[in-house]
Amino acid sequence: MSQPVVRIGVFDSGFGGLTVLRALLEQLPAAEFCYLGDSARLPYGSKSRETVARYAVESARLLESDGAQYLVIACNTASALALDAIRESVRVPVLGVIETGADSAAAVSVSRDVLVLATDATVQSHAYGAACAERGMRALEQACPLLVPLIEEGWTTANPDPERSAVTRRVLQLYLAEAAARAADAGMTPDTLLLGCTHYPLLRDMLGSLVPANMRILDSAQTTARRVQRELGAPAASSSSASSRRCRFLATDSVEKFQSLGSRFLGQPIREVEHIDLGG
Numbered sequence: 001m002s003q004p005v006v007r008i009g010v011f012d013s014g015f016g017g018l019t020v021l022r023a024l025l026e027q028l029p030a031a032e033f034c035y036l037g038d039s040a041r042l043p044y045g046s047k048s049r050e051t052v053a054r055y056a057v058e059s060a061r062l063l064e065s066d067g068a069q070y071l072v073i074a075c076n077t078a079s080a081l082a083l084d085a086i087r088e089s090v091r092v093p094v095l096g097v098i099e100t101g102a103d104s105a106a107a108v109s110v111s112r113d114v115l116v117l118a119t120d121a122t123v124q125s126h127a128y129g130a131a132c133a134e135r136g137m138r139a140l141e142q143a144c145p146l147l148v149p150l151i152e153e154g155w156t157t158a159n160p161d162p163e164r165s166a167v168t169r170r171v172l173q174l175y176l177a178e179a180a181a182r183a184a185d186a187g188m189t190p191d192t193l194l195l196g197c198t199h200y201p202l203l204r205d206m207l208g209s210l211v212p213a214n215m216r217i218l219d220s221a222q223t224t225a226r227r228v229q230r231e232l233g234a235p236a237a238s239s240s241s242a243s244s245r246r247c248r249f250l251a252t253d254s255v256e257k258f259q260s261l262g263s264r265f266l267g268q269p270i271r272e273v274e275h276i277d278l279g280g
């Protein structure tokens with residue numbers, strides 16, 4: 001007898017969580033998804049714990065009422081600041097990306113020192129620091145508040161204007177130099193770079209050319225997808241078909257903006273997006 005189709009809710013502050021949805025679509029070929037991007041209220045990364053928790057709880061409840069049997073909080077900031085509040089407010093299992101990101105670092109780091117790049121709010125929460133410490137590692141958490149707007153503007157290596165990607169490259173160099181100085185002061189030797197923000201996978205190539213060749217660059221998307229698959233006992237993917245047709249897309253701001261920006265993060269066109277109003 002075939003297994004019943006499971007419905008998974010995926011939540012992010014906007015578009016970046018589509019990098020996680022992409023891995024979920026590949027890894028769970030029989031599941032259905034509903035993705036909610038709270039694009040009207042982003043960025044979360046510069047907001048307080050109270051505000052992020054309020055927004056994230058509202059969004060999680062909406063996904064649960066839409067029929068989600070399992071929730072993935074794809075947003076690092078919401079996972080760092082609001083995971084407990086979300087778990088208390090819904091009845092279905094909830095997985096955040098901090099734990100899975102730390103798991104992926106723990107699997108490869110030899111020096112047990114990890115450099116984590118993230119938003120201001122995620123860094124201030126020290127959620128990665130705590131998750132790494134639980135796994136016997138030290139985390140050097142570096143806030144990179146300029147990166148989300150630069151990536152959303154498309155100032156990456158994919159931009160046809162090299163002057164624009166050069167600006168992002170320079171900003172990254174400054175953040176990495178600051179992190180290297182702090183690592184030296186703390187006697188840390190990070191051999192692993194964890195992308196602690198949904199947007200940063202779009203800078204992977206650029207980062208690869210700026211960090212030492214032996215530094216591993218990781219994000220939590222694949223580890224998260226494998227964990228969901230394990231927890232749900234879902235069949236493993238036999239092919240890598242990741243069609244977005246198995247996903248309902250909800251956005252709290254312009255559907256056109258979600259379609260155009262979102263397709264860059266998802267790596268394929270997003271055909272239909274529904275607007276939803278969660279209030280202010």
Ligand code: DGL
Pocket residue numbers: 012013014016017042043044045046074075076077078119122148196197198199
């Ligand atoms: N999704 C957020 C994160 O992963 C980045 C964008 C935002 O600040 O809302 O931290």
